[in-house]
Amino acid sequence: MIEKSKGGRLREYTEAQAPQGIESVEARGDIADGATMKQAMRDELGVSPGSDAGILDAEVRRICQKRDQAMAKERAETRVLMLEKGEIDLLADFGARPQGALRLKNNPDANITTDGYGAIGSVVYLEMNLRRKPFDDLRVRKTLAYAIDTDFIANVLFSGQTKVGTGPIHSGNPFYSPDVPRYEIDLDKARALLDEAGLKPDAKPIS
Incomplete structure (x- = not known):
């Protein structure tokens, strides 16, 4: 009806x-x-x-x-x-x-066991469009790296059944290298980088 x-x-x-x-x-x-x-x-x-x-x-x-x-x-x-x-x-x-x-x-x-799955294991990562503002600014991208608590994600959300990655390549991959910059969570650095990039707390939200 x-x-x-x-x-x-x-x-x-x-x-x-x-x-x-x-x-x-x-x-x-x-x-x-x-x-x-x-x-x-x-x-x-x-x-x-x-x-x-x-x-x-x-x-x-x-x-x-x-x-x-x-x-x-x-x-x-x-x-x-x-x-x-x-x-x-x-x-x-x-x-x-x-x-x-x-x-x-x-x-x-x-x-x-994880034997046999290391090189093809799932990798969860955040992609940013570098052609669009504000992600074309390295300082903004570093802000996200300093602001995301990867240990919390690995140990709480994934119940400790995963490892914190250092990049887009799985640690079991033969081309993996641990010799890359690492970003420990540091909210003060994150705020300072946003200020430096001109994104103040009252700025328009990032979308």
């Missing part, structure tokens, strides 16, 4: 209806985006998608990303449980999240 407001227009969609629109789009084999969502909301849900396609497109991406992250977490946890129950014998190539790996590490019946 198509609901209309008193003025005869379609009622605006609610936040709860956005996931329904995505399901409708994917059920017919299409990719959910602003355009396909507009059609699904009008034709199948009987609501107005609004006039700003950009907002709807961003909403679709946000919902899909959140859903995919939840599904990935569920799959990883399921694989850990299957290994513990003896339903599978091997978890390879990042088959478990850090918390799952830690759990298996404490399991006397499981053997955890």
Whole structure:
């Protein structure tokens, strides 16, 4: 049933209806985006998608990303449980999240090893577009290096199941070299570099 407001227009969609629109789009084999969502909301849900396609497109991406992250977490946890129950014998190539790996590490019946994966291990890093301000300024890039607590990320967010990198090359790679500049967290240096680059605390946010 198509609901209309008193003025005869379609009622605006609610936040709860956005996931329904995505399901409708994917059920017919299409990719959910602003355009396909507009059609699904009008034709199948009987609501107005609004006039700003950009907002709807961003909403679709946000919902899909959140859903995919939840599904990935569920799959990883399921694989850990299957290994513990003896339903599978091997978890390879990042088959478990850090918390799952830690759990298996404490399991006397499981053997955890990184042998054979060093050179192709995952590397998490931050990319900056050097063609755009303010990242074209070396001082701004150094600011980020001094401001990010990589030890916290490795030991807390990754449960101590990873190493702090020194660059984009994995430490197990034959071309890796530890002889590179390192940046320990230093917020005073970070603030000083931002001031030097002309980015004061009340400056426009970086995007």
